[in-house]
Amino acid sequence: MPLKETGFSMQKTPYVPGAIEEKWQRVWKEQGVCRAQLDPSTPKYYVLEMFPYPSGNIHMGHVRNYCIGDVIARTKRMQGYNVLHPMGWDAFGLPAENAAIKHHVHPAAWTYSNISTMRSQLMRLGYSYDWDREIATCRPEYYRFEQEFFLKLYEKGLIYRKKAPQNWCPSCMTVLANEQVIEGKCWRCDSTVEQKELTQWFVKITAYADELLSDLPLLANGAWPDRVLAMQKNWIGKSIGCQVTFPLEKPVEGADSITVFTTRPDTLFGVTFMTLAPEHPLVPLLIKDSPNFEAINAFITKIRNMDRLDRQSETLEKEGIPIDVFVLHPITKKRIPIWLGNFVLASYGTGAVMGVPYGDQRDFEFAKKYDLPIIPIICPETGIPDPQTCAMSDPGTMINSGQFTGMPSEEGKEAVTRELERLGLGKKSVQYRLRDWNISRQRYWGAPIPMVYCESCGLVPEDPAHLPIVLPLDIQVRPDGKSPLPEEESFYATRCPRCGKPARRETDTMDTFMESSWYFARYTAAREEKAAFNPEALEYWLPVDQYIGGVEHAILHLLYARFFTKALRDLGIYPKTLREPFSHLLTQGMVLKEGSKMSKSKGNIVNPQEMIDRFGADTVRLFCLFAAPPERDFDWSDSGIEGASRFLARVWRLYTETQEHCLPLRALQATAADAKTKEATALRRKEHTTVQKVSEDMGDRFQFNTAIAAIMELVNDMYGVKDNLAAVGDTVFSSAMATVLTVLFPIAPHIAEELWEKTGHTSSLTKERWPEIDPQALVAEEKTIVLQVNGKVRQTITVPASSTEEELKTLALNNPTIVRHIQGKTVRKVIVVPDKLVNVVAG
């Protein structure tokens, strides 16, 4: 090599991450290597990380999330896929308004400035995003299509308006969807949520409850984490049962019966009372003539005034009051007293339950407390439990159940339902826990709802030609947090799209989860102006092949997006065959510090920017992937990141110390003929086994930590031969060097590119294909065999790869160590596991 001649080029250049990273980020940008093109002739791969809220700065959680996505994107590109890997901003939402109030800036200015900061932070990490497809949901170019979808969903009856008690966050000054209330508190600010009766816009997600549930198996078998599937299933909460109508003994005006929902119609003959929620709509009618009215009313008031959390706590004692009204058992016609109970929820089922103390723990407790009769109605195989001490819910044979006595209770469910249907007093019924999605928000920084209130025409949808209904930006936010829109005449004053008379615009805005329910599809044609999507692009790119994000969206965003996908498909907007938006989901673990979540109040924040400045982007990327498998939480370790930095410096030094021997070869280019010595063959084999391991770990299993460990091993082996290169030969060594750089590229792309260039390559690693191993190169001429006696390892021996089972057996039985261990014993059996071990069973 001519380099050898000049002392100057022999100088060892130090590893300066900052400069290298800036250089390659510029090159990649200029060459547009991350741009995705629609190309039906190439298999596509759509990898997506949950887009961030532009809160100000990226945090370690973001970094970890996007590192995982970027390695997958870069690896898939090298494996020949046409990869879509976009990024954008979930840009509407409350923090912008809060910041506006606090810092006297406009929410839009705050948001756009954060986006610009965070965008450059992401760019500084070298993520391979197709920035041409960047979106921000707060731009009219984006939300105009959401307004379009709103109108279409409204037209189809999937959006409606109703008055109902709503979750109200007093601190955020807005309502929340059920999914946004976590243990009775606001998901964002942790304030206790209150109930408020309001008229709101709802998305009829319940219309898809069944499909949202029945399609979950499409995501099973590891495609989505089991716990996310379980959470979705529980949230939807499907119960199959029966609605049973109990006629009132004395009908009142407007009602002659009360209907309950039960999953246990087989226990119908065990009913000894009925319990209504205090909020049940018939209660006022039923109690108005009661001699006990005062006491009953006091009870209702007491329950209603209880804090929601306290009322639903499991430790709350069951409490009730009889209302001196009776219903008749639908089959036996027996008189059954009606009670009000604090444990009955008005919002589930019919707000009324039949009381079967023998078959239900709650009813049992209630009956014991108020001394109500308990009738055994099911006999399990183990015999009838004592009805006074024990409530049971096991299946068995029905007893004391009229014509059903003797029937297995599982059959009885069906049989009793049929009988009730025959009598016109019941029907099969399915209940869901899932409620419709309240999407109205009484805040400013959100997408306007495209509806108009007209005095003559009533509620009128906007004319699609008027879209977008633009959120006015020349508005001051109010210091009290209330939306300024209802007072902003320039916004609300409009004309009725139907009759043209002056009318008032809806001033609530949409829940921001509306925007995130379809953003992934917008990326497929982000610059399309006339329509939200381009059918050809949707057809090609959807669904997202790999979605990556935090588990905190297990229900919220992931449920809404699944719903939206199904709804837009049925509107003819998405491809007919599209069933699920995200075919694979990876929920990455949190980045902790000192065992707990990073937070300002704890003061345990690790600032990514500081780490990048100190160690470089490649080191930060490497460490995030090496510290733990992606699903697991990991604790940030300052010495751990130094280890990662040390490894990259070691790779750099490996090059600088061997540079005069490094030829511009490609990964795995050395052939068997190039490996002329034992050392060379061994290194070449290590090179191939490394690629095999890294391909599996990175391409299939997403176990980046072990992939990196494998690369480290190869580098360690290269260190082992670097002072003896004559024995290995430059070709074999250079091939190994090329392999290290190629497989390291998705993880630490900048240093890999720089060294790739330094080793004399003229084209970028972005053009390189993932190396394919030669199975021949994996075959060793020798192998290590473990010798065991009675399952205990006694010796390991190295034998020629060609050794037969018989030869191994002989070797084992004659091995001195083995002979010593079987001395005085009889050899009963010898087990030979090819290529692995020989176990001598002796006793």
Next chain:
RNA sequence: GCGAGAGUGGCGGAAUUGGUAGACGCACUGGACUUAGGAUCCAGCGGCUUACGCCUUGGGGGUUCAAAUCCCCCCUCUCGUACCA
């Protein structure tokens, strides 16, 4: 209570189909180089034992020639969820 997951050295973690437990890294110890070292290199690093060996994957049983891995019982932790009739 129900649902999901996890328990392996001082620490993060590895062991993909039952086949050498502890790969790789961190921390630590000793040595080399050095004016110096928080740089780098070499060696060591689960416990007990002078050694031969013995013990060791939360605990206890079992299956097997062989178990971190499969089966049964129990314990602990994390997350989710809960009067859902």
